[in-house]
Amino acid sequence: MNILVTGTRSGVGKALAEHLVEQGHQVVGCSRRPSTVDHPGYRHHEVDLTDAKALRAMFREVRREFGHLDALVNNAGTSSMNHFMMTPEKTVRDIFDINFFAVLNSCREAAKLLQKSPGPSSAILNVSTVAVPWALDGQLAYSASKSAVEQLTRVMSKELAGFGIRVNGIGLPPVRTVLTRTLPAGMVESLVDRQAIKRMCTMADLFGPVDFLISEQSGFVTGETLFLGGVH
Numbered sequence: 001m002n003i004l005v006t007g008t009r010s011g012v013g014k015a016l017a018e019h020l021v022e023q024g025h026q027v028v029g030c031s032r033r034p035s036t037v038d039h040p041g042y043r044h045h046e047v048d049l050t051d052a053k054a055l056r057a058m059f060r061e062v063r064r065e066f067g068h069l070d071a072l073v074n075n076a077g078t079s080s081m082n083h084f085m086m087t088p089e090k091t092v093r094d095i096f097d098i099n100f101f102a103v104l105n106s107c108r109e110a111a112k113l114l115q116k117s118p119g120p121s122s123a124i125l126n127v128s129t130v131a132v133p134w135a136l137d138g139q140l141a142y143s144a145s146k147s148a149v150e151q152l153t154r155v156m157s158k159e160l161a162g163f164g165i166r167v168n169g170i171g172l173p174p175v176r177t178v179l180t181r182t183l184p185a186g187m188v189e190s191l192v193d194r195q196a197i198k199r200m201c202t203m204a205d206l207f208g209p210v211d212f213l214i215s216e217q218s219g220f221v222t223g224e225t226l227f228l229g230g231v232h
């Protein structure tokens with residue numbers, strides 16, 4: 001499959017890109033800074049996804065090189081922890097720019113290439129977080145932006161079904177990355193303790209659910225966000 005994963009320089013995106021190329025897929029990744037994934041099946045684009053023009057140029061390049069996409073994984077994102085009273089509007093807008101608007105724009109551009117997939121269906125997978133169902137205090141901007149992504153997943157699943165494109169999400173509990181390194185001491189442990197499965201989510205825990213949601217194994221699944229770790 002031809003798979004585009006956003007935010008592949010570090011963390012979840014890098015682990016997914018490395019996993020997917022090892023499975024034999026052709027993976028296109030992107031981030032603002034240079035690639036850290038070194039594999040013949042991997043192409044990297046240095047792009048700021050909040051720049052809509054640069055984002056469109058990347059998709060044009062993907063179309064020229066590959067002709068079509070079979071899956072898009074919207075992983076790039078950022079978070080910020082603060083009481084909403086102490087969060088400047090600019091910070092909130094910046095979070096929405098990458099966590100929501102870049103996802104919306106990527107879906108719009110990718111849909112043109114996903115509908116050309118030769119398979120019975122193609123897939124969009126959006127990364128969300130337990131901060132949404134748990135409505136975590138101190139994470140208003142982050143969780144609101146990801147709530148918007150979960151709603152996008154539901155609505156878009158209907159609007160793209162006629163084009164053979166399924167749209168799902170994966171909801172992550174804490175995973176050790178740069179993003180969680182900035183959380184206050186003890187917070188990760190207390191979140192893990194709220195999960196039904198009381199251990200830290202590893203990158204390996206993501207691979208099965210991601211493989212399922214982007215492949216034909218989930219050919220009759222759309223509009224769902226699958227949460228890991230037992231968070232409900």
Ligand SMILES: NC(=O)c1ccc[n+]([C@@H]2O[C@H](COP(=O)([O-])OP(=O)(O)OC[C@H]3O[C@@H](n4cnc5c(N)ncnc54)[C@H](OP(=O)(O)O)[C@@H]3O)[C@@H](O)[C@H]2O)c1
Binds near residue numbers: 034077128174
């Ligand atoms: N880690 C967790 O515990 C956790 C839990 C729940 C959900 N999530 C979600 O999982 C996803 C990945 O998080 P992570 O923990 O792996 O974070 P991370 O290590 O900070 O990785 C984020 C990636 O996105 C890229 N990126 C950020 N802003 C970008 C932009 N404007 N344009 C292009 N690329 C950009 C970064 O590369 P550059 O800096 O080079 O641009 C990096 O490769 C996010 O959507 C996050 O909300 C994570």
